[in-house]
Amino acid sequence: MKLSTLTAALLLTAGLATTAGAQTLKKIADGNKIIVSYREASVPFSYLIGSKTAVGFSVELTEAIIDDVRKKLKKPNLEVAYTPVTSQNRIPLLVNGTYDLECGSTTNNSARGKDVTFAISHFFTGTRLLAKKSSGIKNYADLAKKTVASTTGTTNAQVIRKYSADKNLDMQLILGKDHDDSLLLVENDRAVAFAMDDILLFGLMANSKNPASLEVVGDSLQVEPYGCMLRKDDPEFKKLVDGTITRMMKSGEFGKLYDKWFMSPIPPKGVVLNLPMSADLKANLKAPSDKPAT
Known part of the structure; x- marks a missing residue:
């Protein structure tokens, strides 16, 4: 007996599931x-x-x-x-x-x-901030009503969004497709800070175009x-x-x-x-x- 299209599709799905x-x-x-x-x-x-x-x-x-x-x-x-x-x-x-x-x-x-x-x-x-030294950003309160970058698909984007809501800071969050893209948002002044894991911020800063112009600031929001x-x-x-x-x-x-x-x-x-x-x-x-x- 010939398998129905639906049955065949289900078997194919099961096969793919087994492979993965x-x-x-x-x-x-x-x-x-x-x-x-x-x-x-x-x-x-x-x-x-x-x-x-x-x-x-x-x-x-x-x-x-x-x-x-x-x-x-x-x-x-x-x-x-x-x-x-x-x-x-x-x-x-x-x-x-x-x-x-x-x-x-x-x-x-x-x-x-x-x-x-x-x-x-x-x-x-833990989540901290990367900002230009000239920006005056030192901690999260300084981000009120300002544009902040993070990276799509990260816990940090969720953390900074929740922190802004809890503290009524009205931050505007803009998401880079990857960490280099998020760093570029700060370097090009499209965002005043980049919220990310502190170790990644130190690494990105060290390899950036002008490391001396940047600094990692802010308290660590969570471990x-x-x-x-x-x-x-x-x-x-x-x-x-x-x-x-x-x-x-x-x-x-x-x-x-x-x-x-x-x-x-x-x-x-x-x-x-x-x-x-x-x-x-x-x-x-x-x-x-x-x-x-x-």
Whole structure:
């Protein structure tokens, strides 16, 4: 008997769901390929040097995880493909199976936890402001009735919008498509400040056209943990990813990697961010946790 069009469509959907589903290691083994993401402007976690090469702290975490996948699957010649993602598309593209792992600058929170799973945290940050020194912006009260930038698809855009409403500041929020775009809004005076994770602001400022003209200001609005993202309901792959990061934390590799990207000159300009490890991250090295932000 011939399948109806509806039945065929349902079976196709089920097939696609299986492909994009939870069994990531099987998917990788069957295709002899792992697809990982990178960000184009999340300094110093994952960012482009030139037009094609991604570098950064999270990129090196990704490479360590890939090495462990090779060992686990006994596939030393496993193919690796890299795909760019943005704040806006990183979750749907992971969920639908376009790629298998995202280690970047993604906040682990309860809302995102409904769609994806997070590995143990590898950084802690909070929302602050990047502004021109000449702007006179020092804290959030200075933003009343002014235009403020953030990036589409980030928790920071939600945080600054809520803060403005709670404090009756009547800010006008304008969203860049990525962090470079949001920085440009400040550099071109279309916004007086850029609200984002403080570490990303320091990185963007260090590599900007005129770092001396900018400063990071304002109190940190909340503490947010960064974690590598993987698909839900896949305890086998989560165990592998958590195991890689935990091993690096216990062996001292993680600390050396941190010093390389946060305390030493980084490409392309050789700037030093000079950001010592936070108390939250030090505690997480001793007792690794994947606890989300609220």
